[in-house]
Amino acid sequence: QAxxxxxxxxxPGERAAIPTGLSVEIPEGYEIQVRPRSGLAFKKGLTVVNSPGTIDSDxxxxxxxxxxNLGSETLEIKHRDRIAQLVLQxxxxxxxxxxxxxxETARGTGGFGSTGLSTPTE
Known part of the structure; x- marks a missing residue:
């Protein structure tokens, strides 16, 4: 929450660091992942810049x-608006x-687009 x-x-196009008021002690061997809220990302275009973001245990x-803000409209974020999801991992x-x-592998050095779609057969 904000x-x-x-x-x-x-x-639109702007980035921001939204405060949460939260400080936590993450156990060693864990991290918190910051993920976008799917509805906010899809409907408004607001997403986490480095998704998923990582908060280290130290x-x-x-x-x-x-x-x-990847959307076309200016967004207003108010106190307690839910803006992201935190996942302990x-x-x-x-x-x-x-x-x-x-x-060696069958794929080799084939990069983007080299898997997933089959080529049409004649």
């Missing part, structure tokens, strides 16, 4: 929701191993 003394105005400050800590070559 925690603000006054109405926040977010014009952060102790106020949680602020980083949003962008376990984080696996891994150790990367640098290698010289990678194992």
């Amino acid at each position: 925690c603000t003394d006054s109405t926040l105005i977010i014009k 952060y102790r400050g106020e949680i602020k929701i980083l949003v962008i 376990k984080v696996d800590q891994i150790h990367w191993e640098e290698v010289v070559t990678l194992k």
